[in-house]
Amino acid sequence: MKLTLLGVWGPFPAPGGGCSSYLIEDGQTRILLECGSGALGRLRKMYPGALSLDAIVLSHMHADHTGEIDLFRYMLEFGFGVTPLPVYAPETDRLRYPVFAPTETHDGMTVRIGLLSLHFFEVRHAVKTMAVRITDTAGHSLFYTADTRLFDGLKDAAKGADLLLADACLVDESNPNALRNHMTVRQVEALKNAAGCRRAILTHLFGGNDALPPLFDTACAYAVEGAIYEI
Template sequence: MELTVLGTGSAMPVPERVQAGYLLDDGDRSLLVDCGSGVLGRLSGTGTGYEGVSTVLLTHHHLDHVADLMPLLKARWLAGEEHLEVIGPSGTKSLVDGLLDVYEYLDGRVDLAVREVSPARSFSAGGFEVAARETRHSMPCHAYRFSPPGSDRDPTDGPLTLSGDSEAFAGLAAFADGSDVLVHDCAFPDGTDVSNHPTPTALGEVLAGVDVETLLLSHLYPHTGGREREMEESVRTAGFDGEVRVAEDGLRVDI
């Protein structure tokens, strides 16, 4: 499967980084994970396009992860697409209902299904098999681990993990252990007094000894600008021994 990093930014986007969004594609099926502001435009520049995304999986409900959800629904309606499924943690139905209360003219334009999931059991989303884990953030948030469609691989042993928004902690590191690719929140550089997100050193310390081939740092605030190489080195120095890269919008990774 292929991962396209659509948005590596935060609630304070910069021109080269829109808000959170990740596209999974195996050639036949596609899944959009998070849909922050700017993601719809990035998605329109892919071969999949918004016409090819009928399922959105949300990590949580902060605005920088859901702002383009109604624009996606409208774009699909105008393109003649008939379905959209939105999946996410508890409260996702209330979120979508509230948005449709505001944008009432969009209600009923497509066949809209909403499903809430929990870490208690694995589930399917857009044909991908998914396991979830609660993270440490300022609101309930899920990390997700994925196996591609048609795979007999248990999603708890899947090749891709997305952290959602979270502090670095041992439970999430264990959840990602064995991943080929881990995309992890690393919102601020070292020296920043921050909670609900990790710094590079904190992340590297937690991932020391964890079996992850490639770590992609994402959800980057403007404070990280110009310090990308320093952040990569800090993760390595703190103990993580896999490949480390600061992710960029448009990055594609074969998994």
């Protein structure tokens, strides 16, 4: 499967950047994971005609992950894409439009979307939030932490993933309020090793950071918009 980083910032974008949004593709299967600011313009640049998506997956309903879901609705209402489009999210009140086919996700749920299998795992954030492990038919897997603090169980959920796509919003490790909702850069590096993941991309980078600390682990990298990874 192929991962394209569309938007990598949170909870607001860095100058010129976009918020959480990732495209997952495997053959003809295409899933938009998160729909933050900037997602639609970037997708339309890749696929200028009617966009053929199999589903949108939203980890939670915070604006930096869902900011353009209504723009997506407008695009579908104007005929740019097949409807109703399946949308998976832990809360579906905002998705009740004829162009969407919403499904509420819950801890332990597994769904098959085209060639890909998705397994949801509830994490610890300010609102109900689902991490997801996405596995292709060859057994390659991506584990996306969504927004979460570090907690017992995350390591097991991420175990052995080929690629860990992880919330590394925090550089400063001293703010207890922030630590309740997000992970630090160092926590993500440690999680990658504890879970035995082959490599990690640190994403949901704080949009207000002027500089990010150097990474110790060469199998870890900061997310860069437009980057593509084969998993």
